[in-house]
Amino acid sequence: MKAQGMCTEKFEAVKQAFEDMFDDPQERGAGLCVQVDGEMVVDLWAGVADQEGKKPWTRDTLANTFCAVKPYVAVAILMLVEAGKLELDAPVARYWPEFAQNGKAKVTLRQVMSHTAGLPALRTPDHNPMMYDWEHMVQVLAAEPLWWEPGTDLGYGTSTFGWILGELIRRVDGRDPCVFIHEEILTPHDLDVHLGVDEQHFHRIARFDSATGRVGDPYSQALRTVLKNEPAHIATYAFTNPGMVPRRTSDPRWWAYRQPAVCAHGTAHGLAGFYSALMAGHFIGRELLSEFTREHSHGMDRIWMRPMRYGLGCMLEQQRDPTASHAMGPSTFGHIGLGGPISFADPERRVSFGFVTTTSGGHMMIDPRPSRLSSLVYAAL
Template sequence: MKAQGMCAKPFEAVKQAFEDMFDDPQERGAGLCVQVGGEMVVDLWAGMADQEGTRPWTRDTLANTFCVVKPYVAVAVLMLVEEGKLELDAPVARYWPEFAQNGKAKVTLRQVMNHTAGLPALRAPDHNAMMYDWEHMLRVLEAEPLWWEPGTDLGYGTTTFGWILGELIRRVDGRDPCAFIHEKILDPHDLDVHLGVDEKHFHRIARFDSAIGRVGDPYSQALRTVLKSEPAHIATFAFTNPGMVPRRTSDPRWWAYRQPAVCGHGTAHGLAGFYSALLAGNFIGRELLSEFTREHSHGMDRVWMRPMRYGLGCMLEQQVDPTASHAMGPDTFGHIGLGGPISFADPERHVSFGFVTTTSGSHTMIDPRPGLLSSLVYAAL
């Protein structure tokens, strides 16, 4: 399938690989953007935005990005740290006193951001019915006991990350966290990323679905087995209570959902543009950017059930695990989303990368599709 858009000559192999993705008849639609030093070198899209194959993908098609947006709320928090409104090593309860219940008084903002807080998941009962009610979910978090002593173990805060950081933004700034991110980060740089899509943009949203036969790497297969067979496992609670699943993405409530760590919709150029702006010195100063991207935690993550490295709200390069590598430099940082979307930056080469898709695979880290594309980008630099 021929891709639309532009591709600088040194990156022709990237374009070819992007077009070759669509040799698989299950592949519906996707977008890819690469920027080097803030300059667009690849901006491609192809396929269809609906499951019936009647609506062509365009440059402004919005794709579900799931957790790709976690670094956005992390950077928003760091902006407030820079303003002196938050402190990384202060207890969350300093700003949100009700959070201190059930042993959480000593949990720090830094521990939440590096996924060592001991609150990666919510236990039973089932919270899916109330997940769209922000105030209700805050009460649940306030009452939730820790899974372990803060700072002693590693577990990805799938949904809890967004509620905790979002509420801290609201408490010290007064704005809804997604409004803060739009007003301070997205809108000033014309980034086509939406944390809660306005109804007037609903027609731009591509339909998301799973592909058959893409089983994923061994870590992904082991995690999927646990999710299907162990209802009381911490990973099962983290990913299903409430659940961030493909079937939810056809629901207009999900499109409009304002949860700043699990629900984003965007274009590939919007995602890449965020990292280009960040590397160019926007949002936070050099000192906090270094703090954001340095390793704060690593080890076997109890939720992902695989080795992970984290900064303060971003995932760091995993060169020891080829199925989790960005295929670029050792200081690469960014974030993946369920089913294939990803965005990241290589600060050494000033590269920003964004990939969106509506065809969900089963890899829990970097999907082979963007993994191949990023390796070809790296080879062309």
């Protein structure tokens, strides 16, 4: 399939690989953007945005990015740290006293951001019916007991990350966390990413679907087996209570949902632009950027059930695990979203990368499609 958009001659192999993706008849629509030193070198899109195959994908088509948005709320928190309104090593309960319940009085902001706080999931009852009610969910979180002593184990805060950090933004700034991110990060830099899509933009949203036969790497297969067969496993709670799953993506409530760690809709150029702006010195200063991207935790993650490395709200390069590698330099940082979306940056090569898709694969970590594309970007550099 012929891609639309632009690609400089140096990255022609990237364009060819992007077009080759659509040799698979299950591939419906996708967008790719690569920026070097803030300059666009690849900005491509192809396919369709609807399930009937009649609506062409355009540059402005919005794709569900799921957890790829986590670094945005992390950077928002670091902006408030830089402003003196938060401290990384202060207890969360200093700003949110109710959070101290059930042994959480000493949980620090840094531990939450590095996924070592001991609160990666919510136990029963089923919280899916109330997941769109912010006040209800933060009350649940405030009362939730720890799963382990803070700082002693690693577990990805699938949705708890967004409620905790979002509530801290509300407490110290006064704004809804997604409003803060829009006003302080997205709008000033014209980044086409939406944490809660306005109704006037609903028509731009591509419909999400899954492809058959894409089973994923062994870690992904093992995690899916647990999610299907072990309802009381901590990973099952993390991913299903409430569930951040593809079937929600046709629901207008999800399109408008303001949960700054699990739900966003964006374009590839919007995602890549965020990292270009970050590396150019916007949002936070050099010292906090270094803190954001240095390793704060590593080990076998109890939620992903695989080895992970984290900064302060970003995923770090895993060169020893090809199925979790960004296929660029060792200092690469960013985040994946369920089913294939990803955005990241390589600060050594000054590269920002954004990929969005509506065809969900079987990989829980980095999908082979963007991995192939990023390896070709790296080769071209």
